[in-house]
Amino acid sequence: MDSDERDVQWSVVPSDIGPLLLAATGTGLVNIAFHARPAVRDTVLGRLRTRLGADPVEAPGSARLAEAERQLAAYFAGGLRTFSLDLDWSLASGFNREVLRELASGVPYGTVVGYGDLAGRVGQPGAAQAVGAAMGSNPLPVVVPCHRVVESGGGLGGFGGGLETKRRLLALEGILPQPLF
Known part of the structure; x- marks a missing residue:
């Protein structure tokens, strides 16, 4: 995996169930965290830093996160039943x-x-x-x-x-x- 694939971009987005932290690598969406208020956000970012060996960079509106944001918004609006996103399974084994x-x-x-x-x-x-x-x-x-x-x-x-x-x-x-x- 080259360094661009390992770089982690993240953003907090609103949803019907509260703020969600979305994080993605060059491979795909790697993490979604519920209740992404500051304390939770900081814990999640620390865990990503440790587990993925990269310093997560806040990137609201980034191309890497845009499709996940769009599909999640469509899901919560009742218009999407099946997600079709590239996923990075690095945090599960x-x-x-x-x-x-x-x-x-x-x-x-x-x-x-x-x-x-x-x-x-x-x-x-x-x-x-x-x-x-x-x-x-x-x-x-x-x-x-x-x-x-x-x-x-x-x-x-x-x-x-x-x-x-x-x-x-x-x-x-x-x-x-x-x-x-």
Whole structure:
């Protein structure tokens, strides 16, 4: 990977679920972080610096981030059901990457899958808890739709962005009723 591909550009964009930090390398979108207020933003940027070995550069409106911003805005407006973005999987590896790739390609808009079912899809039927850990480490939430993974008994399960955010994303996709407030 040359230095241009490793360079990290980032921006904070508004969304219906609060500010999102988007970060991209020359390979593609590498990170989305919920609730990107200053303390969260600084933590995420420090983690990116450490994990990717590059100093993230704020670049609002950059060409590298523009398509992700456009597609996320269309998704939140109800006009996009499938993301078609170049993704940089550098922040996921091994089992977690395998699970996240299956989630991205195999659980379409408006559907959900159980943790155990997703484990079975990647050939590890007893690994529901490990799938939960993979969801918790998802560097690309919304685009890699970890909000679509639920408990087999019908419960929401956990969510790194908070359960209210998960409810709002599932409501947007027509899986849950819209919140009253």
